[in-house]
Amino acid sequence: MSQPAPFFKTLLARPEAVLLFVLVAELVFFSAVGRNFNTADNFANIVRHSAEIGLLALVMMPIILTGGIDLSVGSLLGLCAVLFGVFTHEWHIATPLAAALTLVVGAAAGGLNGGLITGLRLPPLIVTLGTFSLFRGLAEAITKGTMTYKDFSPAFLALGHERALGLPYQGWLFIAIAVAISVLVHRTTFGRSFQAIGFSPEGARYAGLPVQRRIATTYVLAGFVAALAALVFTARLRQARADAGSGYELQAITAVVLGGTSIFGGVGTVGGTVLGVACVAVLTTGLKLIPAIALQGIGSELGSLLTGALLIFALAGGVLAKSLAARRARRQSLAKPQPQPIT
Numbered sequence: 001m002s003q004p005a006p007f008f009k010t011l012l013a014r015p016e017a018v019l020l021f022v023l024v025a026e027l028v029f030f031s032a033v034g035r036n037f038n039t040a041d042n043f044a045n046i047v048r049h050s051a052e053i054g055l056l057a058l059v060m061m062p063i064i065l066t067g068g069i070d071l072s073v074g075s076l077l078g079l080c081a082v083l084f085g086v087f088t089h090e091w092h093i094a095t096p097l098a099a100a101l102t103l104v105v106g107a108a109a110g111g112l113n114g115g116l117i118t119g120l121r122l123p124p125l126i127v128t129l130g131t132f133s134l135f136r137g138l139a140e141a142i143t144k145g146t147m148t149y150k151d152f153s154p155a156f157l158a159l160g161h162e163r164a165l166g167l168p169y170q171g172w173l174f175i176a177i178a179v180a181i182s183v184l185v186h187r188t189t190f191g192r193s194f195q196a197i198g199f200s201p202e203g204a205r206y207a208g209l210p211v212q213r214r215i216a217t218t219y220v221l222a223g224f225v226a227a228l229a230a231l232v233f234t235a236r237l238r239q240a241r242a243d244a245g246s247g248y249e250l251q252a253i254t255a256v257v258l259g260g261t262s263i264f265g266g267v268g269t270v271g272g273t274v275l276g277v278a279c280v281a282v283l284t285t286g287l288k289l290i291p292a293i294a295l296q297g298i299g300s301e302l303g304s305l306l307t308g309a310l311l312i313f314a315l316a317g318g319v320l321a322k323s324l325a326a327r328r329a330r331r332q333s334l335a336k337p338q339p340q341p342i343t
Helices: 007-012 015-033 040-065 073-090 095-119 124-143 154-161 169-187 189-199 201-206 211-237 248-258 270-288 291-296 299-335
Strands: none
Touching: 015 270, 040 073, 040 169, 040 189, 040 211, 040 248, 040 270, 073 095, 073 124, 073 211, 073 248, 095 124, 095 154, 095 211, 154 169, 154 211, 169 189, 169 211, 169 270, 189 201, 189 211, 201 211, 248 270, 248 299, 270 299
């Protein structure tokens, strides 16, 4: 009779538990060496500066869960930010309607990704790499590379700077989207099909699931939330410009993979993604508050370097874990006694 696995061994096998330990270690370290790190204002700033990346990570998770990828979300954020500026400043549309139009454009752009991937059966990596350049190029063409839209309404700018119950508005928005995505992915039959598709698209198709339609839905959702992140970004910076969201796709993917979502699809949780976002946000912000690093002005560069290293580490760890699991299964099948032929 096999003995149950020890509690701590089982706990540490979960990526969420490991990430929680890493997050606590980061908080302790930066509280000790960082200048004014352990303050309410700094934690509010962390929430403000990580909200857009967090929103992108939340909708990247269902895409990766199905075995796909979206490299265009950062560029789409920039395009939607610019279009919001065009709607309000050049077309003189009221802010609420301009925001709604921006969300529609974002969903349509996500639908373009989904349509190319599912309709023409093109690889997600190639399609979204193409729209990565397309969306950024459109944003730069609209602004001619130099134009910046400013002077938005105070009510809109409150989204980026005001607080409710001590938490910035972006934080409440992130929580609301996280809860909605969690319910969708983990509590509904529709969302749980993403995991089945990631495990085996052919198996899901034979089970009667509309695989292509479900995959397309994840890209439409990503486009919608990318547009929402563009509004948050614009409100926080008080301006809309073509380079908004540059590099955000890398940080979003890093947060998702760090959170335990397999890059091969089929495995992942929203809770792990939230912890991944928190780890990346605390790391990138905490580095800027270390006096020696802040003095040399290399906090952003070092943060990007470590974020890339974390992504490589997480990807390598996922591949290694899959390889070890396959090897263990093969060894167990060989060790299993074979039935003897009847004579």
